[in-house]
Amino acid sequence: MPRRTVTMLASTLVLIALLCVGALTKVPYAEMSPGPTVNTLSSPGGKPVLQISGHKTYPTSGHLNMVTVRVTQADYRMNIVEAVYGWLAHDDVVVPHDTLYPNGQTEQQSSQENAEEFSQSQESAKVAALKELHIPVVSHVNVASVLKNSPAEGKLHAGDLIEAVDGTKVTRPDQVAGLVTRHKPGQDVVFTVVPAKTAAAAKKAGKEPSGSRKVTVKTALSHDSGKSRAIVGIAAGTDHTFPFDIDIKLADVGGPSAGMMFSLGLIDELTPGSLTGGKFVAGTGTIDDKGTVGPIGGIAMKMIGARDAGARYFLAPSDNCKEAAADTPKGLTLVRVKNLSDAKASVDKIRTGDTAGLPSCSAG
Template sequence: MLFPRRRDGASIGGWIAVFVALGALLGMAFLPSPYVVEQPGPTFDTLGETEAGPLISVPSDLDHPDADGSLTLLTVSIAGNPERPLTWVDVAGAFLDPSDEILPMDLVYAPQESIEQSNEAGRIEMESSQAAAVAAALLHEGYEIDAEVTIAEVLQGSPAEGVLEVGDRVLSVNGEVAYDVYSIREAIAAVDGASTFDVERDGTPLTVSIEPVLDQGRPLVGIVPQNAFTFPIDVSIELPNVGGPSAGMMFALGIVDRLTEGSLTGGVDWAGTGTISATGDVGPIGGIEQKMHGALAAGAEWFLAPVENCGEVVGNVPGGLQVVAVDTLDDAITAIETVASGGDVSALPTCTAP
């Protein structure tokens, strides 16, 4: 007569250890992680409409709607934040999607900054970006504008705290006229060491010196400046619930298109990204890999990328998308007009490996 063999104690103990280890790993997988995931966000055609109405509006007697083509701005969504961190399972899933990028949380959210403060800073940046875009477009179209920059926020614990105040009007930085938000940033970055601010506070001129701190290699003094322009015509931009400055160039292109007879795009679908200064300089942005994937998903054939982002563009362009590198608003307009007219596209600047 045969009897089943009994498992010895060592075998049972081994299986128990395996199950305990698996349980521990499973439990850890759902613990909060110190990472966020950057992924393609919603896209918006600056020549089209949102739920709030036309994205860009200009005076009706100057308006030239473009029924063909598109000038699509791109956004990046951030999954996870200090108040609602991603689990390790969430982070692991991002490895499977080439359009996602995993970043340390402290690169996206400052340790002392609340979600509300981050959102408010993004809102202010968006407003300044829109104002600078209107200024750049109108200057391109031959209009004259008046400009000033004020301080909308001074970050707690920053070098500027106790030195600059909300409401200060910034006249110049390191001797360079503060024409807009971006001219301030460039003036700070151009100096190795303390920056000199000439400001006006309640009608009184003041000169102060601030030693920046480095954040991801960039010198920061801890202020959120805000553009204030006086425009000769009424131009409005309606894009609710989107923050940050990276849509500036596409806003400016949309305004130029609306104010110009005929179709700027010639029926071609464009997308792009980049900050804009009031004088038309295009600056770098974050998340360009995600934005290229977003452009392709939105049906764009051509993509405008800031020259300063070319290092991230090379080797990461999704198939089916053609990228043009631009440094100014004029560069972007030239590229769009060249493609629209069937010109020599091989002469357009592209991003090349260093």
């Protein structure tokens, strides 16, 4: 056999061996890639993403697309070949596994966390949209969660509305902890609450909750890393009563990053005329009850997904601007937003064609 043939055969065998080793060798990395993008004004599978009843709505046109990132699952371990391919591919990003799943987080835990964040983002999107339109929303302090084996377990329940603590009316979640920690461990705290089931029924009927009762809970000494203090073992949050029914339906999506686009979609449906004027706008960003737009992860992947879907304008949180401007896909105009009012004003300019004044992002 000629020497050249032997050399080529040996090289081929070595390459095959290296590929086999690479395919079998697992590395602590995960992959992110552009995920699906959905028009919040659309009806996937015949069901509207935004469902409003009890209030007049108006026809819409164009696109207000939320965007997603596709990631490898928590229990999946990439091999060297996949990692190298991901590093070389422009539309994929390979990151340390712990970046996506910190502290050994399982797939189930990640899915639960994403579902909770998505639910909270929907609530905040509704509140922010209605406040932007000057439609009153009633807020209540509630029991967001109850710590297992804590003094409050079995006495207070997630969803209970907290009207007062020791007779002092509360209007903000942070007031609850302050009133509890006035006590010494072992002392009683009296909560005035509307039970969760009663509160849920009133919310569904669009009525103010009533039927409060007093619940006494004995405080205990804290055992966390903070300063020693009296606790009862609850986390306080905020619940809202809306003047009409708003439901957001979108399957197989989690996390908080679609909040801003849900708010814009609601504003479009609740106001006359088309907010976009038929233009294709996409964007991302968390939103809180006050309409503040917050940063998200994977913005590079989300911009690629938006551009590939047909978007020409992309609304990006100001805190993501530097990263986004450094790698903006060709054909996509990046627009900086700090809050919902900014976002709405920018979409107004896009509709009218007055795009020269759009706030931009800088890579510097």
